[in-house]
Amino acid sequence: MATVSIGPHLIKNGMRGLAAPELEHTGYTLELSSDEFVLNASIYRQIRSWQPTKILIDDFFVQFDPVPFRLTPASEIREKDSAIGALVSLDAVLCSLYIKHEVKRPIISLLQELRNDLPLNHCSYPRIENGSQMIREDLGNLGFEVVGFFPYGRTITVQFGWVFPQDRLEANSKLCLYAGSIEFKPRPDRTLGKGAWRPPLEVTVSYLLADWLESKAKKGVLSEMGVQAAVDNFKWTKVSLLTNTEAAKARIDFVRDHPELHNNHQSLAKALKDAELYSDTMEIYAIKKQVLKLIEKAKAQ
Amino acid sequence: MTQLPSKNHHQLNPQKLRLSKWTAVNPQEKEKHFLVTKVIDPEQPKHLIELVVMEAVLTKRSFTMRWEDLTDATKWVQGWV
Numbered sequence: 001m002a003t004v005s006i007g008p009h010l011i012k013n014g015m016r017g018l019a020a021p022e023l024e025h026t027g028y029t030l031e032l033s034s035d036e037f038v039l040n041a042s043i044y045r046q047i048r049s050w051q052p053t054k055i056l057i058d059d060f061f062v063q064f065d066p067v068p069f070r071l072t073p074a075s076e077i078r079e080k081d082s083a084i085g086a087l088v089s090l091d092a093v094l095c096s097l098y099i100k101h102e103v104k105r106p107i108i109s110l111l112q113e114l115r116n117d118l119p120l121n122h123c124s125y126p127r128i129e130n131g132s133q134m135i136r137e138d139l140g141n142l143g144f145e146v147v148g149f150f151p152y153g154r155t156i157t158v159q160f161g162w163v164f165p166q167d168r169l170e171a172n173s174k175l176c177l178y179a180g181s182i183e184f185k186p187r188p189d190r191t192l193g194k195g196a197w198r199p200p201l202e203v204t205v206s207y208l209l210a211d212w213l214e215s216k217a218k219k220g221v222l223s224e225m226g227v228q229a230a231v232d233n234f235k236w237t238k239v240s241l242l243t244n245t246e247a248a249k250a251r252i253d254f255v256r257d258h259p260e261l262h263n264n265h266q267s268l269a270k271a272l273k274d275a276e277l278y279s280d281t282m283e284i285y286a287i288k289k290q291v292l293k294l295i296e297k298a299k300a301q
Numbered sequence: 302m303t304q305l306p307s308k309n310h311h312q313l314n315p316q317k318l319r320l321s322k323w324t325a326v327n328p329q330e331k332e333k334h335f336l337v338t339k340v341i342d343p344e345q346p347k348h349l350i351e352l353v354v355m356e357a358v359l360t361k362r363s364f365t366m367r368w369e370d371l372t373d374a375t376k377w378v379q380g381w382v
Contacts, residue, residue, distance in 0.1 A: 074320055077336065077358070124360040152364045159362070178361050198363045201338045201356055283370055 002069070004103040007032030008094070008110055010117050013042060020083035022047045023061075028117055030062060030090065034101065037068035043090055043118070046080075054122045057114075057177060058204065061087040071096040072202045091205045098208050107208050108143070108162075111177070115164040125161050126174035134226030135160070136217070143168060144179060144213055146226055149233035153281030156234040157183045157198065158222065162209045180210025182221060186234050188241045192227060238276035251277050255291075256298035265291045315340060315350040315368045323355070323371060324378045332357035334381045341365065 008030055015025035019042075026043045033039075041062035048054060064079060064086040071092060078092035098107055114120070131145035147161035161176035182195040199210040213221070222230065234240070239247055254275055255261075261268040269287035272278055272294075278287050318337045325333055339354035353368045358381075371377045 074336075077322075124362075150362060150364065155365060157362075157364060181363060183363070183365060198339075198354060200361045200363070201336060204361070206361060281366070283367070283373065285373070286367060286369065 002034040002036035002101045004032050004034040004097065004101055004105070006034075007105065008039070008097065008103070009105070010043070010113055015042060019044055022049060023082055023084070023087075026060065026118055030093075032097070032103075039066060039068055041066045041093075044087065045119075055119050056122050056124070057091055057120060058089050060090040060118060062090055062093060064088045067093055069097065069100060072099060074201050074203045077201075078203050089203075092203045094205055095202055095207050099202060107205065107212075111162075111205065112165055115166055115175075120175060123161070123175055123177065125159055125176065125178050127161060127163065127176050130225065130229075131161070132163075134223055134229055136219070136221060136223055139213065139216060139221060142212075142216065145176065146222070146229070147176060147178070149230060150181075151233055151235045153279040154240055155183050155185050156192075156230055157181045158195075158226070158230050160210070160213060160221075162213075177209060178204075178206040179213050180206065184230060184234075186231065186236075186240060188243055188246075190231055190236075192222075192230055235280075237280065239279060247277065251294055252297050252301065255294045256301070262295050268295075313368065313372055315353070318353055318368060318371070321379065322381050324380065324382045326374075326376050326378060330360075332359055332362065334358040337368075337371075338363065340368070 010028040011031050012027060013029045015027055017025060019025050024045045024047055026045050028043045030039065030041050030043055044061050045055065046059045046061060067088065072095065075088060075092040075096060078089040080087050097103060125147040127145055128147055131147055132140050134146035135144050143163045143165065145161050145163055146158060148159040150157040150159065159181040160179040162179040163176045167173035167175050178200065180200055181198045183198050184192040184195040187193050197214050200206040242250060251272060254272060254277055258271060261271055265288050268291050269284045272287055273282065273284065319340050321337050323335045325335065335355045335357055337353045338356045340350055341352040341354065343350060351367055352365050354363055354365050356363045
């Protein structure tokens with residue numbers, strides 16, 4: 001593990017215009033120096049031909065060759081070929097640097113500089129109304145906000161973002177960086193349960209932000225308003241309001257009440273799903289695998 | 302390893318799924334390419350692996366699903382196509 005004592009920071013390099021098709025100079029170089037290596041890499045912006053004005057954090061790349069330290073294994077998904085050689089995304093490089101080495105400069109200080117110097121104008125999860133009030137106050141003070149809810153089957157995922165200090169007081173600024181999520185499996189009593197952290201893959205600065213958020217959120221992450229919003233955004237179905245024992249009994253009762261379907265497992269599986277006795281994301285083939293046991297139990301009782 | 306007989310099913314070993322790439326046959330909300338970011342260990346060691354966490358490459362949205370759903374070639378294609 002190296003100790004990075006100078007940088008990383010951005011230095012103007014005076015380069016402008018296209019470096020290759022769909023690849024533009026940003027006019028900045030990423031520089032850093034450690035006790036084991038130095039890095040001096042021009043930063044390029046990938047121009048999305050179908051959305052040339054949309055600029056996200058993962059549109060910035062550096063040349064792969066000058067990167068003097070090993071990247072996380074998953075970083076290969078953030079590599080791309082170009083007319084000037086192999087590139088890798090800037091945030092994959094930063095993620096690997098901060099994971100594998102001791103970097104004196106905090107990542108949020110660098111991100112603040114990136115926000116000032118690079119023309120970021122878009123993000124995957126824009127800020128939402130009241131997002132800053134849906135998170136515990138101390139986490140909100142660090143720049144974290146709730147940026148979305150994703151109900152899927154018996155779960156609801158609450159997504160977090162980190163807002164650049166420059167944007168926090170700008171009511172109209174929707175820009176932030178994704179900072180991971182928590183997947184809750186709401187209980188029949190309409191509480192969320194503990195939840196499981198779902199950090200992004202270790203190829204972006206979002207991974208670092210998610211790691212930081214999780215380390216600061218030992219006492220929970222959502223405010224009362226956030227908990228209520230998550231509960232309200234969950235799709236409450238019949239099965240989600242049953243305990244496992246109640247759901248198992250309801251399925252057996254349903255099977256007993258429909259003997260005409262006992263010889264057609266496909267139809268019975270579909271009927272069980274239509275009756276909301278399984279989650280809407282449960283595939284028929286998976287229900288079908290349980291049908292025989294349900295029939296046996298229904299007949300035995 | 303679970304093997305499902307239909308020609309519409311891939312054969313997979315759930316323990317080797319981490320970082321595997323998948324393409325949704327019917328993409329929702331522009332999310333077409335995915336990665337398996339985590340294979341969730343069963344609660345009891347004697348139980349089989351059931352769930353994996355998928356992450357959309359474009360949006361980084363993640364969700365948990367049964368790994369066996371990936372064997373359905375009408376919904377998932379291995380690799381990024």
